[in-house]
């Protein structure tokens with residue numbers, strides 16, 4: 175059996191960046207990932223960084239730390255994250271009163287600029303001005319999600335970290351103290367395990383009899399090959415219905431459904447959005463469904479038609495681009511922006527997941543997590 179100071183479960187963006195930050199502190203870290211093809215939320219993400227979205231002192235501070243981290247991240251990691259600043263265009267449906275929608279954004283520390291349909295299409299010529307009553311424009315950051323994930327992993331390996339492609343099947347403990355993990359191939363010893371398993375964090379915790387307010391959506395999106403059309407901004411809806419359905423997941427009635435997973439669609443939203451990466455390929459999205467079984471099957475043909483129609487209304491030239499439908503789980507927690515900290519029922523067990531705005535919140539919190547581990551475990555938040 176091999177020994178490590180820390181084992182990190184899941185090599186999406188959260189697990190890769192946390193592994194890197196822990197290894198930077200001189201710790202021996204093992205990162206375990208079950209899927210060598212990375213069909214996860216990170217690979218299928220838009221990669222937007224919502225610097226503007228802080229609402230209180232702590233989240234504003236995290237936004238500012240994130241703003242400092244990204245511009246120098248490619249240099250620090252030694253690989254290109256494709257970081258850039260770009261405009262976020264939040265579209266307001268034609269039947270909605272723009273000023274009312276804009277009011278919902280006054281809580282953020284950076285206020286959006288309200289644009290008429292005409293002004294919106296001057297900034298983003300692919301937008302259909304007849305389908306919107308306006309846009310909210312915000313300054314946003316952007317990286318290539320999978321390239322950034324890979325950059326963190328390569329930097330982690332250079333620090334002496336280990337990445338193994340094995341599924342964690344069991345987290346091992348004795349007398350309420352963590353001892354390691356068992357995978358599909360072998361057992362590893364460690365006194366510390368952090369779960370970064372995205373949408374599967376909930377089921378992994380359940381194997382230990384632990385239930386936390388962490389859930390997941392089934393997200394569906396289209397990826398295209400490189401095409402000649404040019405989208406200048408990141409386009410998303412100003413009304414995020416997904417946040418409403420996520421918030422309701424914590425209701426007691428729905429909580430019982432989460433405890434007996436099945437395939438039924440509890441709620442379903444389509445939020446037309448698009449981003450073009452620097453190589454010219456697009457991610458078009460996204461449908462978010464709440465279904466409590468993480469293995470529930472998606473009807474790809476239906477999902478593709480819905481996404482094409484929804485995106486086509488706002489961005490007509492993108493409707494018929496060649497592309498393939500993908501599906502992944504996205505973790506969320508309804509009553510906070512993230513679940514980061516120790517799970518006191520088992521000494522040595524930690525969670526780093528459930529972020530509302532992962533690319534914004536996770537980098538500064540990964541740094542904090544590593545410094546709490548090294549300097550001051552008392553500061554590590556308790557989740558149970």
Ligand SMILES: Cc1cc2nc3c(=O)[nH]c(=O)nc-3n(C[C@H](O)[C@H](O)[C@H](O)COP(=O)(O)OP(=O)(O)OC[C@H]3O[C@@H](n4cnc5c(N)ncnc54)[C@H](O)[C@@H]3O)c2cc1C
Pocket residue numbers: 183184185186187188189206207208209212213214215216217218219220221222223224340341342343370371372373374375378393395459460502503504505527528529530531532533534
């Ligand atoms: C279409 C779309 C657009 C998005 N846009 C944005 C955006 O603009 N900005 C933003 O901040 N966020 C965005 N998100 C959300 C963001 O992408 C995710 O929150 C983030 O990538 C989650 O990272 P993660 O590491 O928690 O999870 P994941 O990337 O899902 O990684 C978890 C990993 O854990 C592995 N795993 C699970 N169980 C085990 C096990 N037992 N053993 C070993 N490995 C295991 C999985 O295989 C997976 O690779 C978007 C998501 C989607 C789908």
